[in-house]
Amino acid sequence: MPGSETRPLAGVQRSFGVLEGHQGYKVSLRSVYKERGQSQPRIKFGHGVEFLYGKILDTQTAASMLPRKNLPLRIVALLPFCAAVDIIRCGTQDPGRTLVDIVRSFAGNKKCIKAAPYYRPPKIAVDTYIHVVVSSEDRKEEPPESKLKEQMDVLNQGYAPTGMQYRLRGIDRTVNATWSNGDDQAKMKKRLRKGDYKTLNLYYLERLTAPGLRPRAILLGHCTFPSTVTEKSADFFDDGCRMLISTLPGGVIPATAKVNFDGKITVHEVGHWNGLFHTFMGGCDETLGGDLICDTPAETQVDNRPAPKSSGCPAGRNTCRNTTGPSVAGADAIHNYMNYYNEWVLTREVGGLD
Secondary structure, X not given: OOOXXXXXXXXXXXXXOOOOOOOOEEEEOOOOOOOOOOOOOOEEOOOOOEEEOOEEEEOOOOHHHOOOOOOOOOEEOOOOOOOOOOEEXXXXXXXXXXXXXXXXXXXXXXXXXXXXXXXXXXXXXXXXEEEEEEOOHHHOOOOOHXXXXXXXXXXXXXXXXXXXXXXXXXXXXXXOHXXXXXXXXXXHHHHHOOOOOOOEEXXXXXXXXXXXXXXXXXXXXXXXXXXXXXXOOHHHHHOOEEEEHHHOOOEEEOXXXXXXXXXXXXXXXHHHHOOOOOOOOOOOOOOOOOOOOOOOOOOOOOOXXXXXXXXXXXXXXXXXXXXXXXXXXXXXXXXXXOOOOOOOOOOEOOOOOO
């Protein structure tokens, strides 16, 4: 459609570490990129990657995609302390029906999911801008640039096996008490957003809001799913991921749980930006089968609230023992970044990009 722009797709990326012994390939969706009127059905991706029934036809990187002063280990959250506060990991809403249907169509086509063993994902560089919004001038230099670059290192380490890398193109800082509190976000994004729809925009705020969030709850992250948008439309400007400043590496929220962060909330939210679902979406349903990624075992939803390290790591947890849907059987993918387990548990790449 003239004047419209689509979110690029990450392409087919190798699965690793989601379930030991399963070295399948997954499809990550960013959108249907172009229509060229070919006689054979094709799956079109942004970033110049195109597939015909899962076979790579061509890969290229668009020219536009070319590729200290530290905080203490405890970055004190820029939030008022209050007892009995709910800490909510992810506020991203369920994906729309269109995106779910596209993912389901890929899940039913194993040629799109299973690639040759010698396949290596193409190198993809995603232009990335970081926007830090704080409430007062005395916080304008918080967090320091070194901490933001450390976050980018964590993001790139998480996605390295997929061939995707996020190239930091700029950092800007804004003092606005309203925006930093999670209010008037549409105006904030319209003012700050940079690049086209293939460009990742990361916003770090002192507080986040999301539909249905309780007034005293602390939300850690929220991101948009890909869709077809018209350039400069409200959906175009809304595109991007918002995270709490205190989720940067070394951060801590001084609330009841005393949760420490390693920067993986951003990895999780960027997964949504790439069109990835939570691993537990759809639960044990035979049709939905979790996140619709064939080699991610289906599972039921885990607690959305982070917990201290003393809570342990539930290795071997299996909440969908009798699933017959598109997902394989097996233990829950507790190490997958698109799950809700705590950061020291999340050590393996996201489904659909991994």
